[in-house]
Amino acid sequence: MAEKFEPRIVGFLCNWCSYAGADLAGTSKLKVPASLTPIRVMCSSRVDPVLVETAFLQGADGVLVAGCHPGDCHYDEGNYYARRRFAVLKKVVEGLGLESDRLRLSWISASEGQRFADVVNEFNEKIKKMGPNPLREKKSL
Amino acid sequence: MERKIGVYICECGPNISEKVDIDKVIDAIKPIDDVAVVERFKLLCSADGKKFLEEQIKKHGLTHLVVGACSPKEHEKTFMEVCENADLNPFLFQLANIREQCAWITDDKEEATKKAIRLIKAAIGRVRYHSSLEKREIESNPDVLVIGGGIAGIQASLQLAGPDRKVFLVEKDSSLGGLVKNFEKTYLGMKSAVDIIDEKIQQVNINESIKVFTDSEVEEAIGFFGNFQIKIKRKTGESEPVEFNVGAVVIATGSTLFNPDKNPKFGYGKFDNVLISLEFEKINLAGKISLKNGKPPKSVAIIHCVGREEKGYCSEICCMYSLKFASYLNNKIPNVKITNFYSDLCIPGKNDQKFYEQTKSKNVNFVRSSDVEITKKGDQLNVSYKDENNSKKNLSVDMVILSPAIEPSIDASRVAEITGVSQGDKGFFAEEHEKINPVSTSTEGVFIVGCAQGPKNISETLVQSEAASGKILSSLVPGRKIQPEVKTSQISEAFCIGCKTCLSVCSYGAITFDETKKVSVVNEVICRGCGNCVAACPSGAASIKHFKFNQLYQEIKEAVK
């Protein structure tokens, strides 16, 4: 059963900037890997460690958290908190026995459709090289 | 009650139908237990489409609705309205974006179809855990507290007061008028500033809807938009504090001047005949510009940018009022020699340059300079400076007028604490958004106008006062209830461990701590629903309506399949 590895990437996109940027990538008909499934949150600061851990424990090969550029957060400072949490989260991911690069944080604005496409394409390639999430087989939740 | 989920997939013409095998999607969704119906439709956002959905909801007695179509940013509102029209709570609905983020990003039909199935299954999983959410309405008080009785506060009061709306205008000094009452003239047109401000004060005095408290300060402003409880106290006497309720607060505390005695090189407070701008305005208004010895000055130096280096910003009005001073001097003292020492001429208004050119033509000398220092030289003062070529030069004058930077009022910190508004750049009150929300703050219902918000001239101050009135008049309507955000945070009393982490992360001050129960409490009227507290909460006590963990978990589950 030599199946080609198609990653499953969970993308937490903030409603105001990155979700709109992702939409723009679509409106501009850019090619974005279908491996990323977007999950809309109001702010990147909503993305708590439990969500990220759950995603990996459920078998996600990669997790992308995207928010507004620093200074542009619709809720003033939410993305600064996301940035701080992200630093800790990297360690948590390692603690799960996974490469910390499987978690990525990107700032994508509403006008950056191309950037969204570039980030997802690049991330997808990276995850492909890393291979599937070893926890996929051991799901216990 | 039995769950009946209706799933409808929009073809969006060829946009989705040509890129996603919709029949395959329907086949994948149909077997799901609680899905009562799965259908496709050409264009759901059209009038026909909306009618179709409404009929379907009623026909099948649907308890939840899932639509696979374009981005929620396009039509979430549209379909939520359809639900409302069909008597289905609009929050029992989820829109799966199978267009912008699925059909349009790949040419591989198989991939797009698989992804569409994932997205719709995720939406179905999520919607199962949605709760009905109701729009709330709360009573609001249309009255307004204005802190500061200078021109900004006066203008705001005049704009806001009306038979249905009282304005409480609180001023710490014994009379209204602020700084402007000290100016003989305003620059540009050189009209009487005193007349302008007196007329406005008259209008305030005869306005029955404005209650003025002079010699008074605000002690407390507790509450939230629509419902603030205010306490003010008279500074003199033993009188009891006055209490009243308002719906909004306007901070118009104005500014004060940088004190040049902080920098000995200006000679302020050291030598006679070195005045700061406000002092010069006062002696000019009193009718006689004279030196300490009673004689009129024969030569005057006006020094711009005093304190600019220390403060780190340009105060915008000093170049213009320095020109005004040159005008005062020329009008009152024949043959007086005037020299303006400046670094960069800041004259951005459309009529400013004309005023500069008119002033310059009347024998006023402009010297671009740096490193200005004032020392005594016999009976006169010596201005030493470096000119444009960096050569050291000197000029003897009778009088020196310093144009200092504008700082926030000395009361700013106190008022900031009382109202919960932060002091931002350089100590001025922080606006909610530098560009598109300059008079609002992140404390809903509290506004900032005039120099309290940042250095500016009278014309800009009037505009800001009216802008704040526009914001208040449109949102605090007598008789109209306020509809706060629905998707707010909630904190479970049972799980809250009282660590107060959530309080520190909330940008809006929407969380308070109940000292008796030792738990955090969200004020759902102020909460904007960002979710930061949820992520920060170590015990999982905080959750956001409509973005709960179990809802997002369903999406994650499908996303990884």
Added chain:
Amino acid sequence: MENKHHNKDVLVIGAGIAGIEASLLLSKADRKVHLVEKTSYTGGTTIKFEEVFSNMECSTCMVAPRQQELLQDKNINLITLADVEEVKGSIGNFTVKIHKKARYVNMDNCIGCNACFEPCPVSLKNEFEEGLSQRKAIYVPCAGALPNVPMIDTENCLRFKGKKCTACQEACMFEAIEYDQKDEKLELKVGTIIVATGFSIFDSNKLSKYSYNKIDDVYNSLEFERLYASNGPTEGNIVLKNGKPPKSVAIIHCVGRDETGYCSSVCCMYSLKFNHYLKSKIPEIKISEFYTDLCIPGKSHQKFYEKMKETKVNLVRFDEIEVSKQGKEIAVKYNNGSGKKDVITVDMVILAPAIKPKDSAAQLAKTLGISVDEYGFFKEENPYVSSVISSKPGIFIAGCAQGAKNIQDSVAQANAAVGKILSLS
């Protein structure tokens, strides 16, 4: 003021940032707004910027949610491709005649898929992109334009010039293309009017010393904004005409200031913003900013200037300046503040031209019966009352239509105009 003719509806002319903010605030107060916009899109000039000073915030992220809200707001009747032709009456009772040009695309049917562009055989310079890229005869000005519905440019469309062509209609699956649409005349009754028609920039062609349009790689500010924009003609890649990135740039302030006679207040700040744009894409680039007086008033602006200074930008105060070709490069000859002559060579020159009223302002002023000042901006009633009050009761002015200003001040004026309207009776 109980007046039986007191109509509460408002006409807002111009759907740039000032017009958008005024309309949204009025709607919040439950007022019906007719928002008339000359072009086919909302957002005015602000949406041409990628970022805004002083914190380099993404302009789209700032404006797009407002545009979306506007489009979905039931109180706001957005009328695009429309001009105000006639205004009669007085405060509380204006009758306004609007000429609405046909879009030839049905706004209800069109879903914004853009399938009609590709087959169109006509290609011409895109005005929104300042002529730096092409568009079709059926087009939207840029990716992300709102409303996301194209229009047909009848002056260049083959069909409207008499040829047989139905390429766009054949490509449309939603029956949205309607060649038989007609221009319409609308009559609106409103109580008050807000004029928020924005600005244009000084035509650098008028001053030969800048060699604008005479030599390659001399751009004006709006052209440069589009070069940097991620949804622009080069997707944000700053390149010279030869396709290579510049190694050195001169940014020249105060272009046209002598001719207009006033400082346009925003150019120093956006020129510093350009410094940031350039450094962020081409870190090794050498930048010289030529200015006369640095105009950066306000609590937040100087710190941005200090930050830009740290990027080692060469700040040069000049008195006189001239741009000319020198071999493969561009020579910038100047007199510095002390009269000393000097010259530098650069790959690219960016001009910061003065802000002036739109060419159509004079005519609109006549139609409305309001005054313009000596510069052609709509005139405030007098300088001692709020600058949003025009010479005619019931008509207010906001934004750059009243005078050059930044976004913060434009929005404040828009809100102030609304405040004035809501406090009338």
